[in-house]
Amino acid sequence: xxxxxxxxxxxxxxxxxxxxxxxxxxxxxxxxxxxxxxxxxxxxxxxxxxxxxxxxxxxxxxxxxxxxxxxxxxxxxxxxxxxxxxxxxxxxxxxxxxxxxxxxxxxxxxxxxxxxxxxxxxxxxxxxxxxxxxxxxxxxxxxxxxxxxxxxxxxxxxxxxxxxxxxxxxxxxxxxxxxxxxxxxxxxxxxxxxxxxxxxxxxxxxxxxxxxxxxxxxxxxxxxxxxxxxxxxxxxxxxxxxxxxxxxxxxxxxxxxxxxxxxxxxxxxxxxxxxxxxxxxxxxxxxxxxxxxxxxxxxxxxxxxxxxxxxxxxxxxxxxxxxxxxxxxxxxxxxxxxxxxxxxxxxxxxxxxxxxxxxxxxxxxxxxxxxxxxxxxxxxxxxxxxxxxxxxxxxxxxxxxxxxxxxxxxxxxxxxxxxxxxxxxxxxxxxxxxxxxxxxxxxxxxxxxxxxxxxxxxxxxxxxxxxxxxxxxxxxxxxxxxxxxxxxxxxxxxxxxxxxxxxxxxxxxxxxxxxxxxxxxxxxxxxxxxxxxxxxx
Numbered sequence: 001x002x003x004x005x006x007x008x009x010x011x012x013x014x015x016x017x018x019x020x021x022x023x024x025x026x027x028x029x030x031x032x033x034x035x036x037x038x039x040x041x042x043x044x045x046x047x048x049x050x051x052x053x054x055x056x057x058x059x060x061x062x063x064x065x066x067x068x069x070x071x072x073x074x075x076x077x078x079x080x081x082x083x084x085x086x087x088x089x090x091x092x093x094x095x096x097x098x099x100x101x102x103x104x105x106x107x108x109x110x111x112x113x114x115x116x117x118x119x120x121x122x123x124x125x126x127x128x129x130x131x132x133x134x135x136x137x138x139x140x141x142x143x144x145x146x147x148x149x150x151x152x153x154x155x156x157x158x159x160x161x162x163x164x165x166x167x168x169x170x171x172x173x174x175x176x177x178x179x180x181x182x183x184x185x186x187x188x189x190x191x192x193x194x195x196x197x198x199x200x201x202x203x204x205x206x207x208x209x210x211x212x213x214x215x216x217x218x219x220x221x222x223x224x225x226x227x228x229x230x231x232x233x234x235x236x237x238x239x240x241x242x243x244x245x246x247x248x249x250x251x252x253x254x255x256x257x258x259x260x261x262x263x264x265x266x267x268x269x270x271x272x273x274x275x276x277x278x279x280x281x282x283x284x285x286x287x288x289x290x291x292x293x294x295x296x297x298x299x300x301x302x303x304x305x306x307x308x309x310x311x312x313x314x315x316x317x318x319x320x321x322x323x324x325x326x327x328x329x330x331x332x333x334x335x336x337x338x339x340x341x342x343x344x345x346x347x348x349x350x351x352x353x354x355x356x357x358x359x360x361x362x363x364x365x366x367x368x369x370x371x372x373x374x375x376x377x378x379x380x381x382x383x384x385x386x387x388x389x390x391x392x393x394x395x396x397x398x399x400x401x402x403x404x405x406x407x408x409x410x411x412x413x414x415x416x417x418x419x420x421x422x423x424x425x426x427x428x429x430x431x432x433x434x435x436x437x438x439x440x441x442x443x444x445x446x447x448x449x450x451x452x453x454x455x456x457x458x459x460x461x462x463x464x465x466x467x468x469x470x471x472x473x474x475x476x477x478x479x480x481x482x483x484x485x486x487x488x489x490x491x492x493x494x495x496x497x498x499x500x501x502x503x504x505x506x507x508x509x510x511x512x513x514x515x516x517x518x519x520x521x522x523x524x525x526x527x528x529x530x531x532x533x534x535x536x537x
Contacts, residue, residue: 039481047089125235
């Protein structure tokens with residue numbers, strides 16, 4: 001009797017588990033993303049990202065500075081009066097063995113004159129928005145701004161993923177994960193305009209590509225997300241505004257057809273605005289100045305030097321000589337090696353399907369990713385490519401990966417072993433990078449002869465600085481954030497994995513079928529059914 005009852009209940013149990021597993025996995029993904037975002041928000045103190053003295057003061061005193069802050073004139077130059085804890089926030093910069101405890105020498109009540117503020121070098125938008133969240137408590141204001149920046153990225157990516165077709169969703173999420181870990185995550189959850197640049201450029205390209213493969217109201221919602229992402233680019237940096245044009249050109253070459261006139265029109269308008277914003281920014285003036293003041297011989301010599309340095313420059317996307325902080329947080333070498341291994345594996349995975357449109361689009365975006373830094377990184381603006389940070393070109397890496405991973409059919413599946421290694425490698429890169437970053441500011445790094453800079457294993461062992469009133473310790477924050485990242489990857493793989501296998505069996509031809517046309521035409525009824533099912537999920 002008992003066995004018969006168990007056999008009778010088994011199908012009900014299996015159906016319950018199957019129906020509850022996906023919602024549970026989605027909840028784990030959301031909680032994991034929030035945990036890792038919080039980890040990066042609090043992993044470093046105010047002033048920890050490059051030129052944060054400039055960026056924080058510009059947030060407290062946005063243009064026009066004379067109406068947002070008190071000013072004074074020193075030696076004929078205009079200085080703004082900002083809290084000393086903003087202009088002196090990076091007091092430990094370039095001293096890897098020093099913690100952020102030096103900030104305790106200053107008070108939020110003290111105003112200090114500084115000429116390090118935005119007076120036209122950066123566009124309107126980023127600083128004016130963040131000025132809304134400035135207050136007397138600098139530390140509190142800083143983490144609120146960071147949390148908002150991280151929230152913008154989460155909401156945009158979540159909306160794009162939810163609205164995209166499942167075959168597109170896989171490419172978009174994989175491209176974001178690989179291109180953002182770990183340096184992208186660090187800057188997205190920072191007070192640096194690169195936060196909006198990285199989020200905006202990627203989400204613009206991802207939303208436009210998803211819109212080209214969507215129908216009905218989802219198509220227009222994705223175009224709305226693309227327009228919002230473009231606004232982030234316009235308000236962050238001049239080069240990010242220009243990247244809207246680069247992303248538009250690459251995505252339209254890849255997937256646009258005659259029936260996509262609305263997407264082509266909107267992308268054209270947004271691209272024109274982006275080019276106009278770039279031409280009106282201080283960065284374009286620096287480029288013009290470089291062209292006028294550097295001789296042809298010097299330019300050729302520097303260009304050859306920069307081209308030879310390009311591999312190291314691209315390795316900076318995963319932290320080589322371009323780690324967190326003011327490039328003074330030395331990540332262990334194996335994080336860069338593992339990050340490059342994963343990136344290489346993804347490149348090989350994306351090469352499984354190729355067409356002339358995909359090759360042309362990828363070549364164009366790669367040309368911009370390499371060519372723009374080579375153009376800008378000339379004296380007197382920069383001595384060479386080593387002075388032009390990898391993070392400036394990082395937004396284009398995500399766009400390039402979206403293009404490279406695009407295909408209408410999965411010609412090769414991912415095995416469980418491959419997926420396990422991928423999750424493990426990505427988790428290690430994120431965990432070690434965050435651990436090193438926290439250690440660098442809580443207690444300082446240790447220099448070991450013949451080994452280099454090493455982070456103490458126990459983050460609670462010598463706490464010299466930590467967020468005032470924080471309810472958890474540095475070690476607890478790291479454990480929660482690391483677990484969140486890993487669990488989000490595992491749960492996300494469960495959510496996407498079955499859909500990838502389904503797509504291998506019967507995926508409807510889409511706009512990107514030009515990349516890898518199906519070997520055999522599918523019957524029309526089956527195609528319609530699959531398309532309708534995809535649009536509702």
